[in-house]
Every structure is written in structure tokens, then in C-alpha cells.
Amino acid sequence: MTVVLEARDIHKTYPLGKVEVSALRGVTIEVEQGEFVAILGPSGSGKSTLLHILGGLDRPDKGSIYIDGINLSTLNDAKLAEVRLHKIGFVFQFFNLLPRLTALRNVELPLTLADVSEKESVKKATEMLELVGLKDRMHHRPTELSGGEQQRVAVARALINDPKIVLADEPTGNLDTRTGWEIVSLMKRLSTEKNQTFVVVTHDQGVAENANRIIQLKDGVIQGVKKGSGGIRP
């Protein structure tokens, strides 16, 4: 099995007023190709910070991250942006779609940033929207879509550049239980069908149970790792 994500001894502190708050205190994680990993923890456990650092949105105070063998700490901001563009897909709690763009354009955005031709990016984005079951809604703007539909668009956008890993930050946090399940099962399906690696941060035990592996995080430290009921991978 190939390791696509490796984080070693990650430390991060935040200044909160005059006090330094330790968000992460030595976290080490390895994720293999095709794995569906959940990071489970209560709010304030540092799981969002960890996800940002894993995705190259933020830098750790100490420790190193390798994505697809690339050491992120050696990269400047521009190179880091390139890694985010080509190797990482993000799914956020609040969907974070561009409100002015249609679903199709939102999904196309990473391709546009990667200088893919208009014709090809439309084709790929259409296919991707079909894959998440939104082909008939692709010319709608986010405001015309339900929360679940918006999150599907976000998933499609995360996958459009064939990333090595998709990082999802509370992807069900802003959805009702049923729609949340739909999104989780969509990600599960994509994980299986496309052998796509997912790391999902959640505080929801039920969501986490779908993963191959559940990493429990509390107060910036990993408390334990257990297998989810998400099935045994072949």
C-alpha cells in the first residue's frame, strides 16, 4: 500500500489574547491510498487545525507533512498553492461555493486555475457532476440548490483535479441527518469506486463509524485509533 499522507509530530499553538493555546501537541498520522479515515473529536480538540495543516492551508510550528512524498514545509506559498490545487481536494462544513458561479463553474474552478482549456474543463466538470448525481442542476447557482446539493457540488469540485487526498472538514455539520448520510455515502462510494483517499474530520460518532479507520483526537493529542464499521477494504 502507498502512503499518500504522512504527518509527523505536528505541533501548533495559537495566540488567543495574551495566552498561547496549544491546538496540536505532537500528532502523527499516516494515510494510505484509497483509505477512508475519520478524525473524530469534540469541538476544540484541534481537529480542524490539523486538517488545515494537513491540507497545506496552514503551517505547523513543528513537525513535517508529506503529501504524495512532497515535504510541505520546504515549499513556499506559491508552491504550496500548487500542491493544494493538484494533490488536495477540500470539502468544508459551509460548502464554500462561489455564490455568483453556477454549479458547473464552481466545479470547473480548479481546472481553470490549472489552466485546463475551457472545452475540456466543461466536459470534465459535467462528468463529475453526473457522478455526484447533479447533472440536471449544473446550471443552477448555489443559492438555488439545497444544502445537500451544494455539498455534492463541493465534493465534485474537490475531486475534479484527481487529487491524491480529499480532506473534509465536518462535511455533514451543516446538514440534517438524512442529507448528511447521503453525503457520507457519496464519499464512501467515490472512495470505493475511484480508490479515492478521504480524510474526514467530524465530531459525529455516526459519521466516523463509516470510515475504515477512526482517529480519536482530544486536546491536540491522538487518544486512540480504531477500525470503523466502514467495511474491510479489499
Add this chain to the structure above:
Amino acid sequence: MAMAWQSMKQRRFRTSLTTLGVVIGITAIIGLASLGEGFRVTISNQMEQGFELNVLTVMSGGLLTGVPSTFEDADVQNISRFDGVVLATPLIQKSFVKLFNDGKTATPLVTLGVNFTEFWTIYPDRLIFENGSLPQPIKNDTAVIGYNVQHPTEGEAFAYPSQNITIQMTLERAPLRIENLTFNVAGTLGKSGAAGFINFDDAAFIPIDTMRKLYQTNYSDMIFVRLADPSYSDSVAAKIQDRFGGAGEVRVLVPAAFMAQVETILNMVQIFLIAIASIALLVAGLGIMNIMTVSVMERTREIGILKAIGAKSRTVLTMFLAEAALIGLLGGVIGIPLGYGLAQVMGQFLFRFSAQITPRRSIITGTETQPITAVTPILLWQWAVGAIVFAIGVSIIFGWYPARKAAKLDPVEALRYE
């Protein structure tokens, strides 16, 4: 670029207002510039009509203060050999002359003794006959009469070609010595204006040799010099000054230099106008800065999203600068025709008031100048291009700060922004 356009379409009203600022700036610049250019050309043309740029006038330094004839024929000969000189010809001017014809009296301000053939070569386009022509050959009693002398009042005529008239000259005043001579009128002139402080309309012309004989002199008062090209003006003027021992001794009127001075003044006026108009564009620039700062704040989250999914700072910077540049381009493209249109309207109406002023005589050239009632603005393509470049430049400069702010946003913080 496409994203910038998208974003501008979304904020149509605000973008329109900002663009309007640029439009006003460019309109003002182009309007004033093209009006100024039209004005400059109109004035230059009018001035040039009163000037032969290739004719220098040489007079003794004290002519205006009454020091009489100082130039010898040798001087004239010498000047005519200078590089670039086509012809140099002497002139004598006398006052206290009266003309009589058949009971009518005319009083020219000056009577000029000239070499007719040469003098008409100096001013071929100016000394145009209303009646008659120069006789060939010139006789000793040939006379030519200027327009105002011929027509003391409108419609009245003093003499006709080939008529004999009596010219009464005051050769000396103390003791008084007057001589009446008969001259034959060769022709009368149309309105000719003035050169070298002599108004030809108020003059009568007789042969210089006749004049010299009467007044018993070998000198002349002025020398008229025709150049091959106005560009010889300075060098020939300098040589003439040299010959007579400096600027105090002789005065050389150089119309080209005068014209250049006028041009300089007109250019300065134009630059001044454009500079004032540019302030409007700078104000528009502040508007761009303002709208973009607000826009960056509003779109903080959006910028965070873009950066999260892999947009580089450069891309974000380019996006915002493209937006600013588009505003500038749009403002320029709209502003140029508007400015030109404004100049047309202003050119038509701004100078109307001066139409109420009657035509007046220019103190410099003596020609009757029609007051400027309308100016046709002139838009040079270089300005159109320059205005667009300027508009885009100002937009980018003022857009730089907010764009940079946007580019530098931290993605995590930007995503957290509500």
C-alpha cells in the same frame, strides 16, 4: 480576466459608478486636450496669416525714437549674400505727404520709397492689387496706393490706374520746403495689413530712387530680407546684428521667433488644461481604490475559498488588477468619444460671446482679424491611446493596494470570515 468580468457584472451598479468616475476624468482630459489643440491650430493659422515667417525686417535701433536713415546700399548688398537669403531690399519711409486728385485729397500715414520689383518679391502674397498692376518697366513717376488711402471711407475711391495725381511732399519743415510732383497711379492695393511696424494699407508707394533724389540721401530706413526658409531666421538675424555691431544698433524682427513664442504659450496653456483635467482622473482613481477595498472585504471569504482550492497569491492579485484595468479600459473607451463630443459642443458655444466683438485690427500685423467664434476640436490618435493607457495605469496604480491586500489574505482566516 473572465472572472474579473463576471465579478464586475455582478456588481453592475457600483462598477458603473466607479467607471463613471474614470469616464468623467477621461472626458475632461480628451475634451480639454482636443479643444486646446483646436484652439492652438486656429490661433496659429490666424497668426500665420499675418506673418511671412520667411521675411526678416531690419531697422535701425533708434527708428522708433526718431533716429533716421542709417543703412547704406552696401549693407543691403552684404545681407543679400548671407546664407539662406533670397533677397534683401531697402525701404525709405516719409511722413507729411499729401495726395491730390481732381479736387480730392488723401493723406497716407507714410509714403514708402521701395524698389517695386524687389519689394513685391518680398511680399508676393500680401501686396495684391485691387486695381491695376505693376508696370513693366517701372518708371520714375510710378505710384501705388494702399487700401485705406484709396478708400478714406467705404465705397469712396481716390484714384484709378493710369490717372495722374499730385503728390505734395514736405522735404524740410524748418524752413518749410514743399514740393508738388506728378505721379502716375499704377494700381491700388487690396487690404494688405502690416509688416515690420509699417501698415501697407495706410501707405503710398513710390520708387526709392525718386524718393532718394527728392530727399537727397543715399541711406535707407529699413531692409526687408526674404529667406529661402524660415529656419534660416536665427542665423541670418545673428549675422545682421553682428554686421551692425550688436543688438542695440539694429533691430531685426524675426516673425518665426515670435510665432515660436506664441506656440510655446499655447502649448503651455494646453498642458495646463490637461493637467487640470488629470486631477479628475486621479479622483476617479481614489474611487477605484475605495470600491476595490470594499470589494476585497466583501469577498474575503471568496478569496479564502479560491486560495484553499489552490489559487496562488499572484492569481488573486491578477484577478483584482484585471478588474481595475477593465474599469480603466472601459472608462477610457467611453470617455474618449464623450470628451470629443463635449469639445465639439464647447467649441461651438464657448466662443460665441466673442462674436459680438467687431472685427478688429491686430496691433502686430495690422490685418483685420475675424474674432474666433468657433473652434473645431482636434483629437490626435496619440492622445486617444495615451488617455486609455493613462486610465488603465491610474486604475492599476490605485487598484494595487487593495489587490495586494486581497492576495495576501491568509486562507484559513479568510475562510473563517463571515
